[in-house]
Amino acid sequence: MKLSLKSSFVALALCAAAACAGVHAGAPADPLPSWKDGDTKAAITAFVERVTKEGSPDFVPPAERIATFDNDGTLWAEQPLYFQAFYAFDRVEAMAKDHPEWATTEPFKSVLAGDVKGALAGGTDDLLKIVMASHAEVTTDEFADSVREWISTAKHPTTGLRYADMTYQPMVELLEYLRANGFKTFIVSGGGIDFMRVFTEEAYGIPPEQVIGTTIDAEFELRDGVPTLVKKGEMVLLDDKAGKPVGIYRHIGRRPIFAGGNSDGDLQMLQYTTIPRDDADTRPRFGLIVHHTDGEREFAYDRESHIGRLDQALDEAGDRGWTVVDMKADWSRVYTGSQD
């Protein structure tokens, strides 16, 4: 597939060694070395210290230290398009010979012509059509194999990095830091559940059973005597906006005490996590928003973006006490796959 999008990504010089290292001989190792010292980092570590201090009124038992994170735009990049859309486009190309009708039907016609803008003219609905068509009538094992091969080889159109190298180093450190403090970390993302499960364990240390995502259902059959799950194309969870607390209800069954997101798609998860049930509900909770402020090392966008729009959640952040990460100011390094 040829991309007609212009790169908005410019590689930057390596960060100064001092800002990247963060570890001094003799001092205890910094668990968040890619986070610059400042209010954001201090807010995170202060919260973790509060809820893990035994005997303190804010202590939360380990079993209840549930932390949920969006993926696209929160744990890895999402511009100029959700990475799963690139996978879907590549699959539409590969499947096209069995679907002659796509040559004359939108949005497939545009995908096949390499016209991303045309393919997405219909917005989310068109994107869903592409994802559903390219993710159905395949066994779950075949699908996982296909994603595994794609993610180990395909390159991002503007950075040239493999997609798995565009995970955010500071967020990977945050996940590890939370787990080291007894938290159980989950992904709660609008991305496809079985798309993500292929790489989340290696990329984030999050096992498949702690990944919640938009779910295209499978059906069970014995195929020539072999138990087989076949993806049939029916969506049983759209894990976005109000669907995120629903996904948490279905998969986790209790409220997180820490939630991280980057867009209005995460608004309801942040509300569900942080707003008390009643006056008696004084349990400490933490809401985190990753604000894409760094147009040089990453992509700068918020209220006007078609992908990952951050508008209402940014308005609410102040009143709700959510911590807004300024990527440019707070992170000494962005991608796991590069040093800047």
Add this chain to the structure above:
Amino acid sequence: MKLSLKSSFVALALCAAAACAGVHAGAPADPLPSWKDGDTKAAITAFVERVTKEGSPDFVPPAERIATFDNDGTLWAEQPLYFQAFYAFDRVEAMAKDHPEWATTEPFKSVLAGDVKGALAGGTDDLLKIVMASHAEVTTDEFADSVREWISTAKHPTTGLRYADMTYQPMVELLEYLRANGFKTFIVSGGGIDFMRVFTEEAYGIPPEQVIGTTIDAEFELRDGVPTLVKKGEMVLLDDKAGKPVGIYRHIGRRPIFAGGNSDGDLQMLQYTTIPRDDADTRPRFGLIVHHTDGEREFAYDRESHIGRLDQALDEAGDRGWTVVDMKADWSRVYTGSQD
């Protein structure tokens, strides 16, 4: 609610002390003291030793030691009716004043008359109607509170035990033994997901996020500013028969290596767990069937039972190499809540 069912349960004398204890001074503690020595117990311990022995060709990394268990009839009793049905009946009674139409509509009319047999004349469909009607239009918090109160007070009609005391001691020991050997234990049950989650952590050491069950969906709303999940009555997973591998796909995302069940409702989960994908798939796997052979200490039933029918799975057990537990012969003790 008055029950018109006759008790089929007769309490037995305490088992001989020697058979119950199973621990001898100086010998290492038996992790399965309520399992009598014999082929069944030996098969379980041999499997666990094989997959946990580092360097052996049968070694399975801890992250992939997924064990799934049915609940009703496998981890706790299910006769003369699924315990959740007793809860549903009690709720229908409590809700009846707001549903005058139930006085003349089956199956509710029979429930309200205490006529269990009449209430279930329509089989599973009637039971589902009762469960759906009694579990909908309530917030998830209210529902959990209601189950919590019920399970701490209600008594089983024939044993007189609290329901949570009718969990099986040998199975609780098996769950602990597996976890001590690096397994992650899950429930995959036809029972309601949020009904079970109220008690599984205390009863079995299984946290809510590792419970998969039949799911009546919830919707998210801000109710007077408070994030609220309301159960709306739409079923999004019937976690029985072919629905069990689907539940495993949605919630876990990889195949178990150990599955335990007791009825044909578990057949597909046992197949999915134990039948190799292809000739190259030589990973060791374990299928366990709890066979209800003890009419004195518990309930004796299999091929002809309306609850927990075990027929096809029993036929397949031999060829598939599944281990069939003879409750009467293999267990020195049955319920956690009594000594026999």
